[in-house]
Amino acid sequence: xxxxESLDIIARMxxxxxxxxxxGAYLPLLVWGWVTVAVGMAVYFSVVLxxxxxxxxxWFLIPPLxxxxxxxxxxxxxxxxxxxxxxxxxxxxxxxxxxxxxxxVTSYFVSFNVLFFVLLLLAIGCYVTGALVKYPFLQYxxxxxxxxxxxxxxxxxxxxxxxxxAAIFAMMxxxxxxxxxxxxxxxx
Amino acid sequence: xxxxxxxxxxxxxLAILSLLMSVEEADxxxxxxxxxxxxGNLSVQITKLAEACxxxxxxxxxxxxxxxxxxxxxxxxxAFAEYIAELQQLIAPAVAESTDCGNAADLCLx
Numbered sequence: 150x151x152x153x154e155s156l157d158i159i160a161r162m163x164x165x166x167x168x169x170x171x172x173g174a175y176l177p178l179l180v181w182g183w184v185t186v187a188v189g190m191a192v193y194f195s196v197v198l199x200x201x202x203x204x205x206x207x208w209f210l211i212p213p214l215x216x217x218x219x220x221x222x223x224x225x226x227x228x229x230x231x232x233x234x235x236x237x238x239x240x241x242x243x244x245x246x247x248x249x250x251x252x253x254v255t256s257y258f259v260s261f262n263v264l265f266f267v268l269l270l271l272a273i274g275c276y277v278t279g280a281l282v283k284y285p286f287l288q289y290x291x292x293x294x295x296x297x298x299x300x301x302x303x304x305x306x307x308x309x310x311x312x313x314x315a316a317i318f319a320m321m322x323x324x325x326x327x328x329x330x331x332x333x334x335x336x337x
Numbered sequence: 338x339x340x341x342x343x344x345x346x347x348x349x350x351l352a353i354l355s356l357l358m359s360v361e362e363a364d365x366x367x368x369x370x371x372x373x374x375x376x377g378n379l380s381v382q383i384t385k386l387a388e389a390c391x392x393x394x395x396x397x398x399x400x401x402x403x404x405x406x407x408x409x410x411x412x413x414x415x416a417f418a419e420y421i422a423e424l425q426q427l428i429a430p431a432v433a434e435s436t437d438c439g440n441a442a443d444l445c446l447x
Contacts, residue, residue, distance in 0.1 A: 233360070
């Protein structure tokens with residue numbers, strides 16, 4: 150084997166790892182993104198159509214639905230590889246989830262603009278994930294989250310839920326589909 | 338100039354180590370998929386690398402299915418880094434030569 154052949158093998162195998170990272174990153178964004186959008190729309194229609202004051206309880210459907218979705222879509226595939234990014238990414242998203250949940254619970258007792266903080270934290274999470282997996286599109290799309298989180302202070306009625314849903318769509322669902330497309334394209 | 342480590346300098350073993358170098362751990366099926374090797378050949382090469390303590394192999398169960406997980410050891414990482422350094426030394430003269438040729442060609446063109 151010539152030295153240039155060795156280098157070629159090393160480069161090809163390293164590229165395979167990058168593909169694996171992309172393959173592992175898009176599913177959580179897709180599942181949690183769609184679940185959040187679906188629940189967000191349910192909350193919005195509940196506010197508009199029923200005006201039931203308990204409509205905000207619907208937000209708490211996100212964790213069980215998200216976990217069920219992840220379980221469903223990961224069924225049959227076990228994690229074949231752990232990269233150096235796996236642990237930091239898990240750690241960041243678990244920490245964000247804990248903070249988001251505590252904000253959501255606190256908002257029942259203390260009135261504050263919870264959607265602003267939720268969106269801001271999710272945008273930070275997406276930006277950091279994009280930086281770690283070296284996927285600039287995810288970083289750029291998270292800017293939509295930062296911008297729309299500011300709009301949570303400007304829009305005070307139920308339309309802010311629609312803005313929240315739009316932000317989730319832009320910073321989680323669209324990049325996840327692009328990631329999936331890139332992953333399948335590179336694999337082919 | 339030192340000779341390249343014969344344990345690493347084989348297509349499949351180099352591919353395995355390159356994959357493991359860039360991940361924390363990978364299972365047998367992942368390595369098989371990415372290297373395109375046969376089960377038997379991959380198993381033999383993994384055993385050789387494990388015997389040299391370049392990688393560690395853990396056998397567990399995923400439900401009822403046996404699962405073999407490989408990860409690089411510190412000794413393996415050091416050997417791989419040394420291999421790369423030696424490879425660079427081998428390639429450097431060829432790169433310099435091609436650069437000289439490139440410059441000569443530029444001069445001819447001008």
